[in-house]
Amino acid sequence: MxxxxxxxxxxxxxxxxxxxxxxxxxxxxxxxxxxxxxxxxxxxxSLEDRINDEVRVILEAFQDDMRKTGASYPEMFKKVKTELARKYKAVL
Structure with a gap:
């Protein structure tokens, strides 16, 4: 927060x-x-903090795939966070 x-x-x-x-x-x-x-x-x-925590959990589950494909963690973090914010109808 x-x-x-x-x-x-x-x-x-x-x-x-x-x-x-x-x-x-x-x-x-x-x-x-x-x-x-x-x-x-x-x-x-504190909604943004909860969303950030959820993004970290999601990206942790896909870290091997991200390494194989060369995906950038910051870019993926931003994309997943945007999707979760949309899902929760949050304005960040």
Whole structure:
């Protein structure tokens, strides 16, 4: 993840604070809402990390074939990552 969890928590608090101030949402328990928003943000931001891990597993399974054909690891990584992002409907 490109952001620290502390920063994501800060972003979540600021988001909730802004939404409450603009009367877009109401909450009696802002601390719980902050936690839920932070968890959702962390989950979304860590999607790229999970996709990268899956790409590594896939390429590891095909490393012998890649060596035989002379395929470039960085190129294959990028192609597989693009396909997985499309599969998960992720914007990276």
């Amino acid at each position: 490109i952001f620290s969890k502390e920063y994501v928590g800060y972003l979540a608090r600021q988001t909730v604070k802004h939404l409450v101030a603009e009367k877009m949402i109401e909450t009696g328990k802002p601390a719980i809402l902050n936690e839920r928003v932070a968890a959702a943000m962390i989950d979304e931001l």
